Amino acid sequence: MSTQNPIVAVTGSSGAGTTTVKTAFEHICRRLDATPSIVEGDSFHRYDRSEMSQVIANAAADSRNISHFGPEANLICELASLFKEYGESGKGKRRYYVHNEDEAALHGCSSGTFTPWSELEEGTDLLLYEGLHGAMITEKCDVTQFTDLLIGVVPIVNLEWIQKIHRDTLQRGYAEKDVTTTILRRMEDYVTHIAPQFSRTDINFQRVPTVDTSNPFIARDIPTADESFVVIRFRDPRKFDVDFPHLLAMIKDSFMSRRNTIVVPGGKMLLSMELILMPILEKMFAAAREKRAA
DSSP, rough: OOOSSSSEEEETTSSHHHHHHHHHHHHHHTTTTTTTEEEEGGGGSSSSHHHHHHHHHHHHTTTTTOTSSGGGGBBBHHHHHHHHHHHSSSSSEEBBBBOOOOHHHHHHHTTTSBOOOEEOOOSSSSEEESSOOOTOSHHHHHHGGGOSSEEOOOHHHHHHHHHHHHHHIIIIOHHHHHHHHHHHHHHHIIIIIGGGGGGOOSEEEEEEEEOSSSSSTTSSSSGGGGGGGEEEEESSSGGTTTHHHHHHHHHHTOEEEEEEEEEGGGHHHHHHHHHHHHHHHHHHHHHHHHHOOO
Protein backbone atom coordinates (compact mmCIF):
# COMPACT_ATOMS: atom_id res chain seq x y z
CA MET A 1 0.00 0.00 0.00
CA SER A 2 1.15 3.53 -0.73
CA THR A 3 -0.04 6.71 0.96
CA GLN A 4 1.90 8.85 -1.50
CA ASN A 5 0.86 7.16 -4.76
CA PRO A 6 -2.51 5.41 -4.23
CA ILE A 7 -3.50 2.34 -6.24
CA VAL A 8 -7.13 1.33 -6.83
CA ALA A 9 -7.89 -2.02 -8.45
CA VAL A 10 -11.30 -2.74 -9.96
CA THR A 11 -11.80 -6.46 -10.54
CA GLY A 12 -14.48 -7.86 -12.84
CA SER A 13 -14.93 -9.42 -16.25
CA SER A 14 -15.91 -7.54 -19.40
CA GLY A 15 -19.54 -6.45 -19.24
CA ALA A 16 -19.72 -6.82 -15.46
CA GLY A 17 -19.94 -3.09 -14.84
CA THR A 18 -16.29 -2.09 -14.61
CA THR A 19 -16.97 0.63 -17.21
CA THR A 20 -19.48 2.19 -14.80
CA VAL A 21 -16.80 2.27 -12.11
CA LYS A 22 -14.41 3.90 -14.55
CA THR A 23 -17.04 6.56 -15.33
CA ALA A 24 -17.58 7.16 -11.61
CA PHE A 25 -13.83 7.62 -11.12
CA GLU A 26 -13.65 10.06 -14.04
CA HIS A 27 -16.43 12.17 -12.51
CA ILE A 28 -14.84 12.12 -9.05
CA CYS A 29 -11.33 12.89 -10.31
CA ARG A 30 -12.67 15.82 -12.31
CA ARG A 31 -14.37 17.24 -9.20
CA LEU A 32 -11.26 16.73 -7.07
CA ASP A 33 -8.89 18.03 -9.77
CA ALA A 34 -7.02 14.72 -9.74
CA THR A 35 -5.38 12.92 -12.66
CA PRO A 36 -5.58 9.11 -12.80
CA SER A 37 -3.33 6.78 -14.74
CA ILE A 38 -5.51 3.97 -16.10
CA VAL A 39 -4.22 0.44 -16.71
CA GLU A 40 -6.34 -2.15 -18.53
CA GLY A 41 -6.17 -5.74 -17.36
CA ASP A 42 -6.17 -7.13 -20.90
CA SER A 43 -2.74 -5.60 -21.41
CA PHE A 44 -1.33 -8.09 -18.91
CA HIS A 45 -2.44 -11.15 -20.85
CA ARG A 46 0.60 -13.31 -21.61
CA TYR A 47 -0.35 -14.14 -25.21
CA ASP A 48 -1.79 -12.24 -28.13
CA ARG A 49 -4.91 -13.56 -29.89
CA SER A 50 -3.10 -15.83 -32.33
CA GLU A 51 -0.73 -17.21 -29.69
CA MET A 52 -3.60 -17.83 -27.28
CA SER A 53 -5.49 -19.87 -29.88
CA GLN A 54 -2.45 -22.10 -30.31
CA VAL A 55 -1.89 -22.39 -26.56
CA ILE A 56 -5.53 -23.45 -26.08
CA ALA A 57 -5.20 -26.05 -28.84
CA ASN A 58 -1.98 -27.43 -27.34
CA ALA A 59 -3.54 -27.62 -23.89
CA ALA A 60 -6.60 -29.43 -25.25
CA ALA A 61 -4.34 -31.97 -26.95
CA ASP A 62 -2.84 -32.67 -23.51
CA SER A 63 -6.32 -32.87 -21.93
CA ARG A 64 -5.73 -29.58 -20.09
CA ASN A 65 -7.68 -26.33 -19.94
CA ILE A 66 -6.19 -22.85 -20.13
CA SER A 67 -8.06 -19.56 -20.16
CA HIS A 68 -7.60 -15.85 -19.65
CA PHE A 69 -9.12 -16.32 -16.19
CA GLY A 70 -6.13 -18.31 -14.91
CA PRO A 71 -2.61 -17.14 -13.98
CA GLU A 72 -0.93 -19.32 -16.63
CA ALA A 73 -2.23 -17.05 -19.39
CA ASN A 74 -1.46 -13.78 -17.62
CA LEU A 75 1.48 -11.72 -16.35
CA ILE A 76 0.40 -11.64 -12.71
CA CYS A 77 3.86 -11.03 -11.22
CA GLU A 78 4.48 -8.24 -13.72
CA LEU A 79 1.19 -6.64 -12.65
CA ALA A 80 2.24 -6.86 -9.01
CA SER A 81 5.58 -5.29 -9.94
CA LEU A 82 3.81 -2.39 -11.66
CA PHE A 83 1.72 -1.75 -8.55
CA LYS A 84 4.82 -1.89 -6.35
CA GLU A 85 6.80 0.48 -8.58
CA TYR A 86 3.95 2.97 -8.91
CA GLY A 87 3.35 2.93 -5.17
CA GLU A 88 7.01 3.70 -4.50
CA SER A 89 7.70 6.22 -7.27
CA GLY A 90 4.55 7.06 -9.21
CA LYS A 91 6.16 5.47 -12.25
CA GLY A 92 5.82 2.26 -14.25
CA LYS A 93 5.19 0.80 -17.69
CA ARG A 94 2.04 -0.31 -19.46
CA ARG A 95 0.86 -1.41 -22.87
CA TYR A 96 -2.51 -1.82 -24.59
CA TYR A 97 -4.25 -4.87 -25.99
CA VAL A 98 -5.80 -4.05 -29.36
CA HIS A 99 -9.32 -5.52 -29.35
CA ASN A 100 -10.65 -4.52 -32.77
CA GLU A 101 -9.99 -2.66 -36.01
CA ASP A 102 -10.94 0.73 -34.55
CA GLU A 103 -8.32 0.33 -31.83
CA ALA A 104 -5.86 -0.99 -34.42
CA ALA A 105 -6.17 2.25 -36.35
CA LEU A 106 -5.75 4.25 -33.13
CA HIS A 107 -2.62 2.43 -31.93
CA GLY A 108 -1.08 1.48 -35.27
CA CYS A 109 -1.05 -2.24 -34.38
CA SER A 110 -2.95 -5.22 -35.71
CA SER A 111 -6.14 -6.31 -33.97
CA GLY A 112 -5.45 -9.04 -31.42
CA THR A 113 -1.90 -7.86 -30.63
CA PHE A 114 -0.25 -5.64 -28.01
CA THR A 115 1.28 -2.21 -28.34
CA PRO A 116 4.91 -1.82 -27.17
CA TRP A 117 5.46 -1.16 -23.46
CA SER A 118 5.70 2.55 -22.63
CA GLU A 119 6.16 4.72 -19.54
CA LEU A 120 3.12 5.90 -17.61
CA GLU A 121 2.42 9.61 -17.81
CA GLU A 122 4.15 11.61 -15.06
CA GLY A 123 2.49 13.52 -12.25
CA THR A 124 -0.65 11.40 -11.83
CA ASP A 125 -2.51 11.23 -8.53
CA LEU A 126 -3.56 7.60 -8.62
CA LEU A 127 -3.25 4.35 -10.56
CA LEU A 128 -6.59 2.82 -11.56
CA TYR A 129 -6.49 -0.82 -12.68
CA GLU A 130 -9.53 -2.29 -14.43
CA GLY A 131 -9.45 -6.00 -15.25
CA LEU A 132 -9.74 -9.61 -14.15
CA HIS A 133 -6.92 -9.90 -11.64
CA GLY A 134 -6.83 -6.85 -9.37
CA ALA A 135 -7.13 -9.01 -6.24
CA MET A 136 -5.20 -12.05 -7.46
CA ILE A 137 -2.96 -14.09 -5.18
CA THR A 138 -0.82 -16.91 -6.60
CA GLU A 139 1.99 -19.02 -5.15
CA LYS A 140 4.51 -16.54 -6.59
CA CYS A 141 2.77 -13.17 -6.34
CA ASP A 142 0.27 -11.28 -4.21
CA VAL A 143 -1.18 -8.35 -6.13
CA THR A 144 -3.32 -7.20 -3.18
CA GLN A 145 -0.39 -6.22 -0.95
CA PHE A 146 0.28 -3.15 -3.10
CA THR A 147 -3.30 -1.82 -3.41
CA ASP A 148 -5.06 0.84 -1.32
CA LEU A 149 -8.64 0.11 -2.42
CA LEU A 150 -10.01 -3.09 -3.96
CA ILE A 151 -13.36 -2.97 -5.73
CA GLY A 152 -15.21 -5.98 -7.13
CA VAL A 153 -17.83 -5.62 -9.85
CA VAL A 154 -19.61 -8.86 -10.64
CA PRO A 155 -23.10 -9.84 -11.83
CA ILE A 156 -24.56 -13.14 -10.67
CA VAL A 157 -23.06 -15.86 -12.84
CA ASN A 158 -26.13 -16.50 -15.04
CA LEU A 159 -26.30 -12.80 -15.89
CA GLU A 160 -22.58 -12.79 -16.65
CA TRP A 161 -23.09 -15.67 -19.08
CA ILE A 162 -26.03 -13.92 -20.76
CA GLN A 163 -23.92 -10.78 -21.24
CA LYS A 164 -21.02 -12.78 -22.69
CA ILE A 165 -23.22 -14.75 -25.09
CA HIS A 166 -24.88 -11.59 -26.39
CA ARG A 167 -21.62 -9.64 -26.72
CA ASP A 168 -19.67 -12.41 -28.44
CA THR A 169 -22.45 -13.45 -30.85
CA LEU A 170 -23.87 -10.04 -31.73
CA GLN A 171 -20.78 -7.81 -31.52
CA ARG A 172 -17.90 -10.18 -32.28
CA GLY A 173 -19.55 -12.61 -34.66
CA TYR A 174 -18.90 -15.87 -32.78
CA ALA A 175 -21.25 -18.84 -33.02
CA GLU A 176 -23.33 -19.44 -29.89
CA LYS A 177 -21.96 -22.99 -29.64
CA ASP A 178 -18.38 -21.67 -29.59
CA VAL A 179 -19.21 -19.12 -26.89
CA THR A 180 -20.77 -21.85 -24.74
CA THR A 181 -17.64 -23.98 -25.21
CA THR A 182 -15.51 -21.05 -24.02
CA ILE A 183 -17.69 -20.61 -20.92
CA LEU A 184 -17.27 -24.28 -20.06
CA ARG A 185 -13.51 -24.20 -20.69
CA ARG A 186 -13.11 -21.22 -18.38
CA MET A 187 -15.25 -22.62 -15.56
CA GLU A 188 -12.47 -24.27 -13.55
CA ASP A 189 -10.33 -21.12 -13.67
CA TYR A 190 -13.36 -18.98 -12.76
CA VAL A 191 -14.05 -21.07 -9.66
CA THR A 192 -10.38 -21.38 -8.69
CA HIS A 193 -9.01 -17.94 -9.51
CA ILE A 194 -11.73 -15.35 -10.23
CA ALA A 195 -14.42 -15.99 -7.61
CA PRO A 196 -12.00 -16.02 -4.60
CA GLN A 197 -10.91 -12.47 -5.43
CA PHE A 198 -14.33 -11.12 -4.44
CA SER A 199 -13.69 -12.26 -0.87
CA ARG A 200 -10.60 -10.03 -0.78
CA THR A 201 -12.15 -6.85 -2.18
CA ASP A 202 -13.05 -3.93 0.10
CA ILE A 203 -16.31 -3.19 -1.72
CA ASN A 204 -18.34 -5.41 -4.05
CA PHE A 205 -21.01 -4.23 -6.47
CA GLN A 206 -23.07 -7.23 -7.57
CA ARG A 207 -25.86 -6.82 -10.11
CA VAL A 208 -28.83 -9.12 -9.53
CA PRO A 209 -31.65 -9.27 -12.14
CA THR A 210 -35.28 -9.34 -11.07
CA VAL A 211 -36.33 -11.32 -14.16
CA ASP A 212 -35.93 -15.02 -14.90
CA THR A 213 -32.36 -15.87 -15.93
CA SER A 214 -32.51 -19.53 -14.92
CA ASN A 215 -31.48 -20.67 -18.42
CA PRO A 216 -28.94 -18.12 -19.66
CA PHE A 217 -28.36 -20.02 -22.89
CA ILE A 218 -31.81 -19.23 -24.30
CA ALA A 219 -32.14 -15.64 -23.04
CA ARG A 220 -33.20 -13.30 -25.85
CA ASP A 221 -31.99 -10.10 -24.23
CA ILE A 222 -29.92 -8.76 -21.35
CA PRO A 223 -31.91 -7.61 -18.31
CA THR A 224 -31.90 -3.82 -18.14
CA ALA A 225 -30.75 -1.72 -15.20
CA ASP A 226 -34.41 -1.13 -14.26
CA GLU A 227 -34.87 -4.91 -14.13
CA SER A 228 -32.04 -5.27 -11.60
CA PHE A 229 -30.86 -4.49 -8.11
CA VAL A 230 -27.26 -3.86 -7.12
CA VAL A 231 -26.06 -5.50 -3.91
CA ILE A 232 -23.20 -3.47 -2.39
CA ARG A 233 -21.15 -5.27 0.25
CA PHE A 234 -18.43 -3.68 2.40
CA ARG A 235 -15.91 -6.15 3.80
CA ASP A 236 -15.20 -3.82 6.74
CA PRO A 237 -17.38 -0.66 6.83
CA ARG A 238 -15.16 0.79 9.59
CA LYS A 239 -12.17 0.94 7.24
CA PHE A 240 -13.74 3.77 5.24
CA ASP A 241 -16.22 5.11 7.83
CA VAL A 242 -19.20 4.19 5.65
CA ASP A 243 -22.21 6.38 6.48
CA PHE A 244 -25.13 4.04 5.81
CA PRO A 245 -27.87 6.44 6.99
CA HIS A 246 -26.57 9.05 4.53
CA LEU A 247 -26.55 6.54 1.66
CA LEU A 248 -30.10 5.37 2.49
CA ALA A 249 -31.29 8.98 2.52
CA MET A 250 -29.58 9.87 -0.75
CA ILE A 251 -30.51 6.76 -2.79
CA LYS A 252 -34.25 6.38 -3.28
CA ASP A 253 -35.67 2.87 -2.64
CA SER A 254 -32.39 1.58 -1.17
CA PHE A 255 -32.38 -0.67 1.90
CA MET A 256 -30.02 -2.59 4.17
CA SER A 257 -30.06 -6.38 3.82
CA ARG A 258 -27.22 -7.04 6.29
CA ARG A 259 -25.14 -4.93 8.66
CA ASN A 260 -22.49 -4.41 5.94
CA THR A 261 -24.71 -4.59 2.83
CA ILE A 262 -26.91 -2.03 1.10
CA VAL A 263 -29.16 -2.81 -1.86
CA VAL A 264 -29.97 -0.15 -4.45
CA PRO A 265 -32.06 -0.07 -7.67
CA GLY A 266 -30.02 -1.03 -10.73
CA GLY A 267 -30.50 2.37 -12.32
CA LYS A 268 -28.79 4.00 -9.31
CA MET A 269 -25.53 2.08 -9.69
CA LEU A 270 -23.48 5.04 -10.96
CA LEU A 271 -24.93 7.40 -8.35
CA SER A 272 -24.22 4.85 -5.62
CA MET A 273 -20.62 4.44 -6.74
CA GLU A 274 -20.03 8.18 -6.73
CA LEU A 275 -21.63 8.66 -3.30
CA ILE A 276 -19.58 5.80 -1.82
CA LEU A 277 -16.25 6.44 -3.53
CA MET A 278 -16.14 10.26 -3.40
CA PRO A 279 -15.31 10.59 0.33
CA ILE A 280 -12.91 7.63 0.18
CA LEU A 281 -10.93 9.10 -2.71
CA GLU A 282 -11.07 12.61 -1.26
CA LYS A 283 -9.30 11.40 1.89
CA MET A 284 -6.91 9.30 -0.16
CA PHE A 285 -5.88 12.21 -2.40
CA ALA A 286 -5.52 14.60 0.54
CA ALA A 287 -3.22 12.18 2.37
CA ALA A 288 -1.19 11.58 -0.81
CA ARG A 289 -0.71 15.26 -1.52
CA GLU A 290 0.26 15.95 2.09
CA LYS A 291 2.83 13.13 1.93
CA ARG A 292 4.30 14.38 -1.35
CA ALA A 293 4.55 17.93 -0.02
CA ALA A 294 6.38 16.83 3.14
